[in-house]
Amino acid sequence: MPSVFIKTYGCQMNERDSEAVAAQLLAKGYSLAPDENVADVVLLNTCSVRDLAEQKALWKMSALAGLARKAGRQPVLGFMGCMAQSRGQQLVETLPDVDLVLGTQKFHRAAEYLDELLAGRRKKIVDTDAEAGSQATIREHLLSGGAGKKSVTAFVSIMQGCNQHCTFCIVPATRGEERSRTIPDVVTECRELVGRGLREVTLLGQIVTSYGKRDYPLKEGKSAFVQLIEAVHEIEGLERIRFTSPHPKGYGDDLIEAFGRLPKLVEAAHLPLQSGADRLLKLMHRGYTRERYLTIIEKLRRVKPEMGVSTDIIVGFPGETEADFEETLSLCRQVEFDQAYVFKYSPRKDTPAAAMDGQVSAEVIEERHLRLLTLVNELAGRKYDALIGSTVEILVEGPSRRNPARYEGRTRSNKIVVFPGGERHRGQLLELRIERTGSFTLYGDPAVIGMDDVDDDKTPLEPPTPELNLVSAEKHQ
Ligand code: 5AD
Secondary structure, X not given: OOEEEEEEXXXXXXXXXXXHHHHHHHXXXXXXXXXXXXXXXXXXXXXXXXXXXXXXXXHHHHHHHHHHHHOXXXXXXXXEEXXXXXXXXXXXXXXXXXXXXXXXXXXXXXXXHHHHHHOOXXXXXXXXXXXXXXXXXXXXOOOEOOOOOEOOEEEEEXXXXXXXXXXXXXXXXXXXXXEEOOHXXXXXXXXXXXXXXXXXXXXXXXXXXXXXXXXXXOEOOEOHHHXXXXXXXXXXXOOEEEEEOOOHHHOOHHHXXXXXXXXXXXXXXXXXXXXXXHHHHHHHOOOOOHHHHHHHHHHHHHHOOOOEEEEXXXXXXXXXXXXXXXXXXXXXXXXXXXXXXXXXXXXXXXXHHHHOOOOOOHHHHHHHHHHHHHHHHHHHHXXXXXXXXXXXXXXXXXXXXXXXXXXXXXXXXXXXXXXXXXXXXXXXXXXXXXXXXXXXXXXXXXXXXXXXXXXXXXXXXXXXXXXXXXXXXXXXO
């Protein structure tokens, strides 16, 4: 049977879509290729949020096609996801080696289309049509934590699309209108996952706080999203619930109160800020003011003082003055985010902001990006350092991605903790004492778990490998 290699760019939703396509193909008898250069099928799951992400996928496809030709191979090459959706037919016209273009509502048809192409029944397939009910079609899971080991945590897609229409954002065009799965459908999927040993779920969507608005009326003052969280919370054996990506205005009092009431809902809140200046927030069509934003964070911290607060910020939105930018800096100083992803504004096709006056020069964007990144990293670094000496609860996910000789898990507030653990700790909730910090990483003290618990084949105290600084604009590539 043919082998497939899938490379993913962009957000967690893309990771989830790729995983579901891989699971679908495995169920049809495909195998997963160890490397893109030996695969019979290579699929690039693309991101359109910024131009750089699109360019990377385009370069990658040209390189893949070139290498295959040189080696005398003819793999089936395909684009899927957001850039496939926004560029469609144009992709096969400009890159003649591309055989398949699969839009964001068509992931569930990947196997059927690949069968057609591999059998030579069709030469090229481009399908970017809308499909009713497609929000409920991404349900297969791979559930492999690597090397045949069980996963501990999984993404569950609860809705697709976004109706917010922020003026900089291409997502409403690539993911379409908001469509939600039903509460029983999501609960069934989560229950199945827990039945297969998972302990944590992350509820996913482009704007999860708008989940089910049209389908489920308010119940006792609770939004559809809070009703969903409550239903998932009932699942026995599930330990933790996360969600992403929310909109700040979606943190109503019902959701804030849920953090205090529902113990499985962890203390981690992502609130994409975008700008600290009211003038820009309005131009961006964000639907909140600086003051409202600060009030939400204050309320969240009142309910849960240990809340991990993260954000996304864009620098260089059209018309951004030095004074506007300084308002963003001052807001960051005031809030002290645990993590902030800083993006350089990138004009996107058919978005209102791309046609606005006052486009900011690349030099200014570069300079502001560096200044903001320096500030948010320094503030976050202090927050991490303040945890030294404290005891945290982590859910162990598996070997550390930075140093496979160690194990890692995440705190409830979404901070990665690396510790000298063993395979037996996978899936366990462990209390660890934080002994030191690295770049956006905490290092746990093995004394608390007891050296006896450490696998003998691991070196417990070997120094960590140098880490990459993960907080940059690289998240969505
Ligand atoms: N340019 C730069 N950053 C963008 N984002 C979305 N659209 C753009 C754009 N055109 C960022 C926002 C969003 C994150 C996912 O990507 O900060 O929250």
